[in-house]
Amino acid sequence: MPYALALGLTLLVEVPVYTAALTRAGGIRPGRAAAAAVLVNLATHPLLWSSLGHFSAGPAAAYWTAFGLGEAAVCAVEAALLAPLAGTSVRGPLPWVAAATANAASVLAGLLLGR
Numbered sequence: 001m002p003y004a005l006a007l008g009l010t011l012l013v014e015v016p017v018y019t020a021a022l023t024r025a026g027g028i029r030p031g032r033a034a035a036a037a038v039l040v041n042l043a044t045h046p047l048l049w050s051s052l053g054h055f056s057a058g059p060a061a062a063y064w065t066a067f068g069l070g071e072a073a074v075c076a077v078e079a080a081l082l083a084p085l086a087g088t089s090v091r092g093p094l095p096w097v098a099a100a101t102a103n104a105a106s107v108l109a110g111l112l113l114g115r
Contacts, residue, residue: 001114007045013109014041014102018082021098028086036085037102040078048074071107075099 001009018037022028028036048070055063079099083090 001110003049006049006110007041009109009113010041010045010106011038013106017102017105018098021094021101022082022086022088025098026086026088026094028088033086036082039085040081040099043081044074044077071103075103078103 015034015037018040019030019033022033022036023030026033051070052063052066055066075096076099079095080090082088082095082099086095088094
């Protein structure tokens, strides 16, 4: 999948998930929630994409290990960035649950479309 398509798919899936979670559970205005979602993705997606490129030519086990560890790191970084951008507490569960849910949804979408 080309990078631009992967980024577009990620934003298409994750921004609505983040926006729904932050507005419904956190009382954040939809515009601020959506903007925060776009910004955290623009901060993490290019780095994960380029990092995984180093493993794509090697053994499948190395790629999937890097993929899993990379996605876990992305969830943590996005949650940490999301809290101040959206105006929530980093100590509360909302940014962590929102990041895990949004990233799980986009990974699932990517796996389904990649078939």
